[in-house]
Amino acid sequence: MTAVQYIVDALSAGSLYALLALGIALIFGIVQLVNFAYGELIMATGYVLVLLAGAPLIVMIPLGIAAAALLSFGTERLAFRPVRGADPATLLVTSFAVSYLLQNLALLSFGSLTKTVNVLPSLTQAVEIGGVNLSRLDLVVIVVTAALLIAFTQFLRRTATGTQMRAAAEDFQMARLLGVRANRVIVVAFILSGLLAGVAAIALIAKTGSVTPNVGVNVALFGFVAVILGGMGSLGGAVLGGYVLGVLTVLLQVVLPEDLRAYRDAFLFLAVLGLLVLRPQGLIVATSRRTRV
Amino acid sequence: MNLAQSFRRQSTPLILIGLVILVALVGAFTTPQVNYVAVNALVMVVTVVGLYIFVGNSGIFSFGHIGLMAVGGYTSALLSIPAEKKQLLLPDLPGFIAATTLAPELAILVGGLVTALVALVFAAPLARLSGLTAALGTLSLLFIVNSVAANWNEVTNGGAGIGGIPFATTRVTAVVFAIGAILVAWWYQRSGSGLRLRASREDETAATACGVFVGRERSIAFVLSGFVVGVGGGLLAHQLGTITPDAYYLALTFLSLAMLVVGGITTLSGAVIGTVVLAAVAEVLSEIESAAAAPGLREVGIALIMLVVLIARPRGITGGREVGEGLMARRKATVTVRAAQPRPGALRIEETEG
Numbered sequence: 001m002t003a004v005q006y007i008v009d010a011l012s013a014g015s016l017y018a019l020l021a022l023g024i025a026l027i028f029g030i031v032q033l034v035n036f037a038y039g040e041l042i043m044a045t046g047y048v049l050v051l052l053a054g055a056p057l058i059v060m061i062p063l064g065i066a067a068a069a070l071l072s073f074g075t076e077r078l079a080f081r082p083v084r085g086a087d088p089a090t091l092l093v094t095s096f097a098v099s100y101l102l103q104n105l106a107l108l109s110f111g112s113l114t115k116t117v118n119v120l121p122s123l124t125q126a127v128e129i130g131g132v133n134l135s136r137l138d139l140v141v142i143v144v145t146a147a148l149l150i151a152f153t154q155f156l157r158r159t160a161t162g163t164q165m166r167a168a169a170e171d172f173q174m175a176r177l178l179g180v181r182a183n184r185v186i187v188v189a190f191i192l193s194g195l196l197a198g199v200a201a202i203a204l205i206a207k208t209g210s211v212t213p214n215v216g217v218n219v220a221l222f223g224f225v226a227v228i229l230g231g232m233g234s235l236g237g238a239v240l241g242g243y244v245l246g247v248l249t250v251l252l253q254v255v256l257p258e259d260l261r262a263y264r265d266a267f268l269f270l271a272v273l274g275l276l277v278l279r280p281q282g283l284i285v286a287t288s289r290r291t292r293v
Numbered sequence: 294m295n296l297a298q299s300f301r302r303q304s305t306p307l308i309l310i311g312l313v314i315l316v317a318l319v320g321a322f323t324t325p326q327v328n329y330v331a332v333n334a335l336v337m338v339v340t341v342v343g344l345y346i347f348v349g350n351s352g353i354f355s356f357g358h359i360g361l362m363a364v365g366g367y368t369s370a371l372l373s374i375p376a377e378k379k380q381l382l383l384p385d386l387p388g389f390i391a392a393t394t395l396a397p398e399l400a401i402l403v404g405g406l407v408t409a410l411v412a413l414v415f416a417a418p419l420a421r422l423s424g425l426t427a428a429l430g431t432l433s434l435l436f437i438v439n440s441v442a443a444n445w446n447e448v449t450n451g452g453a454g455i456g457g458i459p460f461a462t463t464r465v466t467a468v469v470f471a472i473g474a475i476l477v478a479w480w481y482q483r484s485g486s487g488l489r490l491r492a493s494r495e496d497e498t499a500a501t502a503c504g505v506f507v508g509r510e511r512s513i514a515f516v517l518s519g520f521v522v523g524v525g526g527g528l529l530a531h532q533l534g535t536i537t538p539d540a541y542y543l544a545l546t547f548l549s550l551a552m553l554v555v556g557g558i559t560t561l562s563g564a565v566i567g568t569v570v571l572a573a574v575a576e577v578l579s580e581i582e583s584a585a586a587a588p589g590l591r592e593v594g595i596a597l598i599m600l601v602v603l604i605a606r607p608r609g610i611t612g613g614r615e616v617g618e619g620l621m622a623r624r625k626a627t628v629t630v631r632a633a634q635p636r637p638g639a640l641r642i643e644e645t646e647g
Contacts (some may be wrong), residue, residue, distance in 0.1 A: 101596035107589030
């Protein structure tokens with residue numbers, strides 16, 4: 001492995017975490033909900049891909065992403081809207097219950113066995129650039145994520161809905177008083193968050209090729225950690241947190257001696273806790289999250 | 294203070310202790326299968342009460358307590374398995390653990406102490422974080438413990454886990470520990486530290502302004518709750534006879550939180566009653582699940598119950614009140630009404646002291 005390969009690895013893992021972190025932070029900024037059920041959106045995309053296996057990509061990918069967006073919308077309607085306005089701890093536990101419910105519904109319907117699916121077979125081979133072998137999929141993930149992040153920023157900056165969302169994230173009460181329609185902004189946020197999960201799911205499942213009821217749990221948890229690391233409530237912070245986490249993962253893989261490598265995740269989470277001790281508010285502190293007395 | 298008064302003041306723990314004894318009696322006078330479920334419910338009472346000591350008093354949800362429970366379980370298992378058996382199973386065990394064989398009950402308590410020490414290490418970062426971030430921070434605790442337990446082959450035997458743990462969690466042991474946990478939690482929530490922490494749960498800024506050092510009280514509760522949860526972990530290991538990293542992971546985290554939420558997170562009564570109720574419901578559901586051969590049904594049912602409680606009765610089935618509090622509270626309420634409607638021109642302050 002050369003330095004270039006490590007950098008590509010770090011950026012590719014970071015891209016995945018950044019997409020997830022952005023989706024999680026988007027919801028959190030507006031309704032103060034840390035959506036534990038985020039991993040199950042990934043799972044939904046996964047099972048749709050399994051069901052559509054063999055269909056042309058142009059059908060599979062949009063439908064897969066749409067499944068995550070639809071499920072995100074559905075959970076908002078059925079579970080999160082009734083508890084809206086409750087304290088963040090209650091919201092957190094509600095989403096935990098939703099996550100568990102969805103996982104076990106998948107277990108009931110699809111069984112616990114791993115389903116395999118080959119999403120982007122053309123991207124699994126390596127490509128040689130300047131004498132190093134790089135995974136095509138990794139490169140595509142990096143580019144697509146960058147494009148999505150730019151598009152997303154433009155959406156938030158240039159469109160009326162985007163501006164309303166930023167206003168709602170800044171101060172929801174004030175935004176409503178100024179005529180922002182709460183339900184509309186929240187629904188749009190959930191759908192966008194679902195779309196991001198769907199894209200991340202395609203990248204993830206193209207890489208691993210397998211789907212289980214708890215396929216989304218671990219990556220979503222990395223997403224949460226990225227959000228905390230970046231500073232809760234700051235969208236830019238969430239993306240930064242995602243990339244930092246990607247770099248940390250690869251760095252630990254390189255730095256740790258052979259016999260400690262199995263504990264990589266333990267060290268990763270210790271490092272995150274350590275960073276939080278130094279900066280309890282995360283890397284970027286959103287102005288809206290400062291406690292004013 | 295006469296006897297009736299002091300009884301009324303302590304009626305909550307007495308009623309709850311009565312409830313856990315009742316659970317044990319149900320186990321004693323029915324089939325071995327029901328007995329097993331009853332003992333498991335008592336083990337979960339210890340665990341959920343331990344979880345409550347931190348979550349209920351601080352208002353911060355913890356997803357890391359099952360990780361602490363695993364620490365207690367592994368410690369107790371390693372200390373109580375006979376030395377020759379350990380030699381066979383884990384030949385690379387560090388000398389002092391390999392040579393020690395404690396009575397299971399003692400090992401469970403030592404497991405609790407070791408867990409409290411681990412909790413102490415994690416208390417420092419958690420004390421610095423704000424509520425929601427701290428809740429998510431506790432997740433890292435769960436992962437760290439799970440990752441270590443799954444990979445530290447010399448001590449934990451990795452993912453395969455450890456078998457041959459003495460079956461020491463009988464009905465009597467379980468009920469004694471459950472009573473102990475209830476008394477510890479009751480004592481803590483009425484102690485100075487407990488009251489200060491509960492004040493910070495209601496309004497962190499106001500409590501800080503009144504001179505409460507929130508981080509310190511949080512740490513105290515975390516360590517104490519670590520001890521109780523660690524004991525719960527030991528009890529579970531000695532009930533099942535085996536311990537694996539997966540048994541102390543997300544599924545148990547979910548179940549224990551569901552028990553606390555269904556009962557009502559802010560009261561000790563909620564922790565105990567929620568555990569007993571949900572343990573019974575879970576057992577019925579798993580009967581149906583195995584009859585219908587539909588894996589996942591039990592969890593779907595529990596998750597739905599939890600969601601319904603969260604949406605329709607967010608303070609849990611106890612409604613945010615300790616059992617036995619009703620009598621005194623109602624008397625106080627009538628007094629307030631009388632004070633609020635004084636006869637015109639005849640306002641007497643003595644009336645408020647009825």
